[in-house]
Amino acid sequence: MAVNETSGCLGMNRVLEKYYLSTMYSLEFIIGCPGNIIAVLGYIFCLKKWKSCNVYLFNLSLSDLLFLCTLPVLVNSYSRDEQVTEINLCHSNRFLLHANLYSSILFLTAISIDRYMLIKYPFREHFLQKTKTALIVSVVLWVGVILELLPLVSFLEPGSPANISRCLDYASSGDPEKSLIYSMFLTVFGFLVPLVVMCCFYVKMIIFLTNRSEQLSSPLALEKPLTLVVITMAIFSLLFTPYHIMRNVRLASRIPALNVSECTKDLISTIYIITRPIAFLNSAINPVFYFLMGDHFRELLVAKIRGLFGRLTTTSSQGMNQETSQSGRRSRQELS
Secondary structure (H helix, E strand, O other), rough: OOHHHHHHHOHHHHHHHHHHHHHHHHHHHHHHHHHHHHHHHHHHOOOOOOOOOEEEEEEEHHHHHHHHHOOOHHHHHHHHHOOOHHHHHHHHHHHHHHHHHHHHHHHHHHHHHHHHHHHHHOOOOOOEEEOHHHHHHHHHHHHHHHHHOOOHHHOOOOOOOOOOOOOOHHHHHHHHHHHHHHHHHHHHHHHHHHHHHHHHHHHHHHHHHHHHHHHEEEHHHHHHHHHHHHHHHHHHHHHHHHHHHHHHHHHOOOOOHHHOOHHHHHHHHHHHHHHHOOOOOHHHHHHEEEEHHHHOHHHHHHHHHHHHHHHHHHHHHHHHHHHHHHHHHHHHHOOO
């Protein structure tokens, strides 16, 4: 946040950054890191035959894990209210944060398409369901995210010499007019377009499942997939929409020509701060998709964990038996 905003009407910005942001990002790191690490290791060591959905979910987990690794730096900066000594670290942190945001949106969209193709072509005869196709799509998505975020670094420059030591977020730094144009570009092509595509395929999925359930003797058989689709759409919209709205409003409020009062700027900035960790909450809850939407991933992971515990138990029992037998031999030798 800008230094002069601390004297605004509410005076809540620095307080929210120090306590709210540091707390929320800490919780996201604590909750999300174990789940994503388990998911990454599970995909690497448990899956012998990868399918298209597994490829997208694995890339989603890598994106989330990459973002979660940046949170300790943010938490330390906000909680201690420290100044930035290395501006490149600040910029790389912000770049990774936005890369996770937009790569997550794209991979969730790819998953929605893959799920629809699966229920329509259950035998995976369509070329979009091939693992090779999923790998190519994943590479294209990563390249696309990197290319659309390359201009971001130029917009992260501090807005004034007084703020040179502050690691400002994107909406609080740089030229607000140019930043707003770029923010609208990201909102449309990075968020709205994938959102429309995702909603279209999920609606098509709901229609397909509803028609299928009417043809079955047990209409409740498809209740879980329908519920999962609706929850996915609701979570996606609730997490990402407020952030994109407030980011653009925050940038617009900083444009001098609009002559927005300091009190209004302060209120907008406060609301914007509140929406930021909510948008990135997806990294903590995405592991749910790995277990609910991955093809047999949950069963394979549980079987692998049970096998590891079984081997550990067997090794421990063998070690105890060896010690017991050795103790018995020593006792017999002493008696003889």
